[in-house]
Amino acid sequence: MEIEFRQGKLEDLPQIMEMIQQAQAYFSAKGINQWQGGYPSQERIRQDIQEKAAWVLRIGEEIVASAAFFTAEEPSYQQIQGAWHTSSPYASIHRMAVREDWKGQGLAGRMLTQLEALAKERGMGVRIDTHRENLSMRRTLEKNGYQYCGIIYLVEPGPEQGQERLAYDYIC
Numbered sequence: 001m002e003i004e005f006r007q008g009k010l011e012d013l014p015q016i017m018e019m020i021q022q023a024q025a026y027f028s029a030k031g032i033n034q035w036q037g038g039y040p041s042q043e044r045i046r047q048d049i050q051e052k053a054a055w056v057l058r059i060g061e062e063i064v065a066s067a068a069f070f071t072a073e074e075p076s077y078q079q080i081q082g083a084w085h086t087s088s089p090y091a092s093i094h095r096m097a098v099r100e101d102w103k104g105q106g107l108a109g110r111m112l113t114q115l116e117a118l119a120k121e122r123g124m125g126v127r128i129d130t131h132r133e134n135l136s137m138r139r140t141l142e143k144n145g146y147q148y149c150g151i152i153y154l155v156e157p158g159p160e161q162g163q164e165r166l167a168y169d170y171i172c
Helices: 010-030 042-050 107-121 135-143
Strands: 004-007 054-059 062-070 090-098 125-130 147-153 164-170
Touching: 004 107, 010 042, 010 054, 010 062, 010 090, 042 054, 042 090, 054 107, 062 107, 090 107, 107 125, 107 135, 125 135
Parallel strands: 090 125
Antiparallel strands: 004 054, 054 062, 062 090, 125 164, 147 164
């Protein structure tokens, strides 16, 4: 199976939102307070696409994974209870999702590897955060060489503002 990695396009928005909604339902069913209250919204994902921050993995005509990749400083990462492993420039990854029927096939790791390559091209490391109870994402990060750094609190306005997240970094 050939996997294409490319920037997200507006025409991908319905498939990306379907994955987001699957993840929201999964988190809700597990009692995990992540991606609830309408976050991330279709408008937020549209903005990621318009800012050229959205990236997807595609197999055939199907978008099977997506994530947002930013090279600007992440305001939520300015203060950490703990310490980053480096103060070097970094890219941040947000809103990563995998289609429900493609989970367990290593696509999250594949997405991370592709985004790490983008960061490395720019001479950057990678920072990412996740909910304490999102055990599958925590396992994916640790399996792919990410190191736990500490706790951050989300500062972006919206339903998740002020919530705790576990922060990880990866040195490319």
